[in-house]
Amino acid sequence: MVLYEDILREFQKKRVRYVIVGGIAVNLLGSFRNTADLDILVEMTDANLAKVVTVLKKKGYRVKQPVDPMGIADKKTREDWIHNKHMKAFNFYKEEELKEVDIIIDTPVPYARARKNVKLIRGGGLTLPVVSLKDLIRMKKDTGRALDKVDIEQLKMVQKLRGRG
DSSP: OGGGHHHHHHHHHHTOOEEEEHHHHHHHTTOOOOOOEEEEEEOOOHHHHHHHHHHHHHTTOEESSSSOGGGGGSHHHHHHHHHHSOOOEEEEEEGGGTEEEEEEOSOSSOHHHHHHTOEEEEETTEEEEEOOHHHHHHHHHTSOOHHHHHHHHHHHHHHHHTTOO
16 A cells, blocks of 8 residues: 555545545455555546546656546546547556556446445555445456456455455
8 A cells, every 4th residue: 555655645635536446455455465556436527537637647647548638537528538439447657666546437336336335444644445345346246357256255255254244
């Protein structure tokens, strides 16, 4: 988590509406998984996405796509990218530090649901909004990736150990 602490602190300061998902969420929820990127599910409003892009650009992140990253903060442009370019996630990277942040677009668990079921985890002066076990399992269920199948089994074990499974 230390890798992305600067971004998460800035998100907190700017009141970005997001939920941590993906491999880091797997770790924060009690299972071990080596991961190098930060996956986030965000409220898909222009204002919120503009805050996300501004924070990431300020921290030195760029996009691989030949587009202005602020385009994701424009509803019309965003919908074009989703419907006509089949955007599933919007990736930012910081090459010199080998860091990546993915804004998840296509998911069976929308932001509103994830936020409703969020688990708040405190650490290092931060309160991190992390997707629930149930929602994370749902997000990973239909990907077909072998890694996600392993994650699901481990997350189900965590549920069972916590008496919810």
